Amino acid sequence: MKLLHLYYDIMNLYGExxxxxxxxxILIKSGIxxxxxxxxxxxxxxxxxxxxxxxGSGTEKNQKVVLGDFCKYTVTLKxxxxxxxxxxxxxxxxxxxxxxITDANDTExxxxxxxxxxxxxxxxKRTTSDAILKADFSDKELVGFINKxxxxxxxxxxxxxxxxxxxxxxxxxxxxxxxNNLFGTHLTGPILIKNPxxxxxxxxxxxxxKTEINTKYLGFEKNGYxxxxxxxxxxxxxx
Amino acid sequence: xxLFLTILICKLLRFFGKLIGxxxxxxxxxxxxxxxxxxxxxxxxxxxxxVTGSNGKTSTVEMIAHILIENGKTxxxxxxxxxxxxxxxxLVLANSTLTGKIKCDILLIESDERFARYTFKHITPTHYxxxxxxxxxxxxxxxxxxxxxxxxDSIKDNxxxxxxxxxxxVSLFGEGRxxxxxxxxxxxxxDTEICTGKYDDGAYCPKCKKFMRYSSRHYAHIGHYKCxxxxxxxxxxxxxxxxxxxxxxxxxINGKYNISLALKSLYNIYNILAxxxxxxxxxxxxxxxxxxxxxxxxxxxxxVNFTLGKRHGTLLTAxxxxxxxxxxxxxxxASEKGGxxxxxxxDAVSRKYFTSDxxxxxxxxxxxxNCDNVHKIILSGKYCNDLAVRLSYTDIPESNIKxxxxxxxxxxxxxxxxxxYIYTITCFSDKNKFLSLL
Numbered sequence: 001m002k003l004l005h006l007y008y009d010i011m012n013l014y015g016e017x018x019x020x021x022x023x024x025x026i027l028i029k030s031g032i033x034x035x036x037x038x039x040x041x042x043x044x045x046x047x048x049x050x051x052x053x054x055x056g057s058g059t060e061k062n063q064k065v066v067l068g069d070f071c072k073y074t075v076t077l078k079x080x081x082x083x084x085x086x087x088x089x090x091x092x093x094x095x096x097x098x099x100x101i102t103d104a105n106d107t108e109x110x111x112x113x114x115x116x117x118x119x120x121x122x123x124x125k126r127t128t129s130d131a132i133l134k135a136d137f138s139d140k141e142l143v144g145f146i147n148k149x150x151x152x153x154x155x156x157x158x159x160x161x162x163x164x165x166x167x168x169x170x171x172x173x174x175x176x177x178x179x180n181n182l183f184g185t186h187l188t189g190p191i192l193i194k195n196p197x198x199x200x201x202x203x204x205x206x207x208x209x210k211t212e213i214n215t216k217y218l219g220f221e222k223n224g225y226x227x228x229x230x231x232x233x234x235x236x237x238x239x
Numbered sequence: 240x241x242l243f244l245t246i247l248i249c250k251l252l253r254f255f256g257k258l259i260g261x262x263x264x265x266x267x268x269x270x271x272x273x274x275x276x277x278x279x280x281x282x283x284x285x286x287x288x289x290v291t292g293s294n295g296k297t298s299t300v301e302m303i304a305h306i307l308i309e310n311g312k313t314x315x316x317x318x319x320x321x322x323x324x325x326x327x328x329x330l331v332l333a334n335s336t337l338t339g340k341i342k343c344d345i346l347l348i349e350s351d352e353r354f355a356r357y358t359f360k361h362i363t364p365t366h367y368x369x370x371x372x373x374x375x376x377x378x379x380x381x382x383x384x385x386x387x388x389x390x391x392d393s394i395k396d397n398x399x400x401x402x403x404x405x406x407x408x409v410s411l412f413g414e415g416r417x418x419x420x421x422x423x424x425x426x427x428x429x430d431t432e433i434c435t436g437k438y439d440d441g442a443y444c445p446k447c448k449k450f451m452r453y454s455s456r457h458y459a460h461i462g463h464y465k466c467x468x469x470x471x472x473x474x475x476x477x478x479x480x481x482x483x484x485x486x487x488x489x490x491x492i493n494g495k496y497n498i499s500l501a502l503k504s505l506y507n508i509y510n511i512l513a514x515x516x517x518x519x520x521x522x523x524x525x526x527x528x529x530x531x532x533x534x535x536x537x538x539x540x541x542x543v544n545f546t547l548g549k550r551h552g553t554l555l556t557a558x559x560x561x562x563x564x565x566x567x568x569x570x571x572x573a574s575e576k577g578g579x580x581x582x583x584x585x586d587a588v589s590r591k592y593f594t595s596d597x598x599x600x601x602x603x604x605x606x607x608x609n610c611d612n613v614h615k616i617i618l619s620g621k622y623c624n625d626l627a628v629r630l631s632y633t634d635i636p637e638s639n640i641k642x643x644x645x646x647x648x649x650x651x652x653x654x655x656x657x658x659x660y661i662y663t664i665t666c667f668s669d670k671n672k673f674l675s676l677l
Binding site: 009010061143224 | 438625
C-alpha cells in the first residue's frame with residue numbers, strides 16, 4: 001500500500017506528522033507492506049497511486065501559500081474522492097476544499113471548489129477548545145483539540161456532532177466535512193494516535209473487508225483515549 | 240488627586256496582598272479599573288527595558304536584574320513573573336512615589352508575548368528584547384506566526400529593538416529599522432546543517448515563504464539561514480557567542496569574555512547572551528558582566544538539585560506544551576557521561592487552564608534518549624499512557640521504560656541502590672508533585 005503525507009513540512013503544526021506514522025504502523029502490524037511518501041511544495045504527486053492521503057494544519061499564511069500549489073490537484077483529487085480513496089485533512093487544511101477563503105484583511109482566495117462552503121478568518125482571537133465529537137459511523141466519540149481563527153459556512157455534509165468543543169461556525173453544532181471517504185476536521189494534532197478506534201475505522205476503509213486489521217497492540221493508545229475522554233467528560237458536565 | 244489615590248490604593252493592596260501571600264496582579268487590576276490611564280500618568284525612569292519571546296524571558300530578566308543590581312543600579316522588575324498588564328501596573332505603582340515618579344534607574348519588564356500590545360500601549364520601552372519564537376502553548380497561542388503578529392502590534396517606532404539574529408521569525412521585526420542591536424552565536428561545534436528535530440519551523444522563509452537554507456543550525460530553527468529566493472538572511476551580530484565548550488562549561492562572548500556556565504545548555508547561553516547585551520547597552524563594563532554571570536545559579540527554581548534516598552539528581556523544569564524546552568532538557572540529560580535515569584511527569588498539562596491535549600509530546604525529540612548515557616526511563620502521571628505511546632514510536636528498547644501512573648510509585652522505584660544520576664523533567668504545573676515527596 002502507498003501512503004502520502006502531502007505538504008509534510010509546511011502543514012505540520014501540533015505533532016501532526018504522527019497521523020501518518022499511526023496509519024503506517026497499523027497497516028504493517030496487520031501484515032500489509034507499506035510505502036510512505038512525503039511530498040510538498042512544487043512536487044507532483046500522482047494522487048491516483050495512493051491508498052491513503054494525509055494533510056495537516058498550517059499557519060494562516062502557510063495555508064494560503066499551499067492553496068496556490070494544491071489547486072493543481074483539483075481534478076485528480078476529485079476523482080480520488082469519487083473512487084472512495086481515503087483522505088484525512090486536519091486543522092485548516094480542509095478549508096482549502098471550499099469555494100472561497102476570506103482572510104482577516106478581506107482578501108479573497110479562491111478555493112478548490114470540491115465542496116461549496118466558504119471560510120471567513122479573523123486575526124483578533126484564537127478560537128480554541130478541547131473537544132468530544134460524535135460520528136454516525138462509530139459509537140466511540142473522538143477526542144482532541146480545536147484551534148482556529150475562522151468560521152466555516154455552508155458545509156452540506158458535516159462529519160461530527162459536537163458534544164464538547166466548536167462547530168464549523170459559532171452557530172453550528174456540527175463539525176468538519178465528509179465526502180465519501182474524505183474526512184475533514186478542525187481537530188488538530190495526531191488524532192489517529194489519540195483516537196485508536198477512529199484509526200481502526202479508517203484503516204478498515206483502506207484495506208477493505210477481506211483483510212483483518214490488527215488492533216491488539218493498541219493497549220496504551222486505548223488507555224490514553226479513555227483517560228482523556230473521562231477528563232473531557234467532566235469538563236462537559238461542568239459546562 | 241486621582242493619581243495619588245490610585246497609587247496609594249495599589250500600594251496598600253500590594254502590602255496586604257503580600258502579607259496573606261496573594262499574587263501580584265490583583266492590585267494592578269484594581270488600579271487600572273480605578274484609573275485606566277494610570278500608566279500614562281506616571282513619570283518613568285531613563286531606561287525602560289522590556290523582554291518578551293517564547294522561552295527564556297524569566298531567566299533573562301533575572302540575570303539582567305542581577306548584573307544591574309551588582310553594579311549599583313536600582314532596578315524595578317517583575318520578579319514574581321506577573322507579566323501581563325495588571326502585574327506590570329502593580330510593579331510600576333509599587334515602585335512609584337505617591338506623586339507618580341518611579342524610584343529607580345531602570346524599569347525592567349518581563350512581558351507576556353501575546354499581551355505586550357496592551358502593556359506597551361501605555362509604556363514605551365526604550366529597549367525591547369525579543370528572545371525567540373517557538374511552538375509554545377499552541378492550545379492558547381495558535382502558532383508562532385500568530386504570536387509574532389501580536390508582538391508586532393506592541394512595537395513602537397521610538398523603541399530600540401534588541402533581537403536574536405539567529406531566529407528568522409524574530410529577526411523579521413528588524414526589517415526597515417536601522418538601529419537594531421543584534422545578538423547571536425557564530426557557527427559552533429555541535430551545529431548541524433540539517434534539522435535534527437521532529438519538525439522544522441525554519442524550512443520556509445518567514446518573509447516570502449520560499450525555501451530557506453541553513454549553513455549552520457544551533458538547534459531547531461535557530462542558526463544561520465538564508466532564503467533561496469528573496470535573499471532574506473541572518474543579520475550580522477553586535478554581541479556574539481564566539482565559541483562554546485559544553486563539556487568544560489564555558490561560553491565565550493565577543494571573543495574575549497569567558498563565562499563559566501552553571502547550567503551547561505546552549506539554551507541557557509542564549510539567555511546569558513541576551514543579558515550580556517542589555518547590560519552592555521546600559522553601560523556596564525564587559526569584564527564586570529562576565530564576573531556577574533559566571534557560575535550564576537538561577538534563583539527562579541527552574542533547576543532544583545535533590546537527593547532521593549542515597550541517590551542524587553536534578554529536576555529540570557521544562558514547559559509542557561513547549562517541545563524546544565523539553566528537547567533542551569533531554570539533551571542535557573543525554574549528555575550525562577556517568578549514566579543517568581530520566582523521569583518524565585505529565586499529570587496536569589497546564590497549571591493555568593484546563594486542557595487534555597498532548598499533541599505537543601509528538602514534537603519532542605525523545606529519540607535523543609536512545610543513547611548509552613541514558614539507562615532507565617520512567618514515565619509518570621495521568622498522561623503516562625500518552626508518554627508510553629510516544630516512546631513506542633522511538634527505537635528505545637521497551638525493557639528500559641517503566642510506567643507508573645502514580646508519581647509516588649515512580650518515586651519508590653527510583654528509591655533504590657542504583658547508582659545512576661537522576662534527571663526529573665517536568666513542568667511548573669507538576670514539579671511539586673515530585674518535590675513534595677523528597
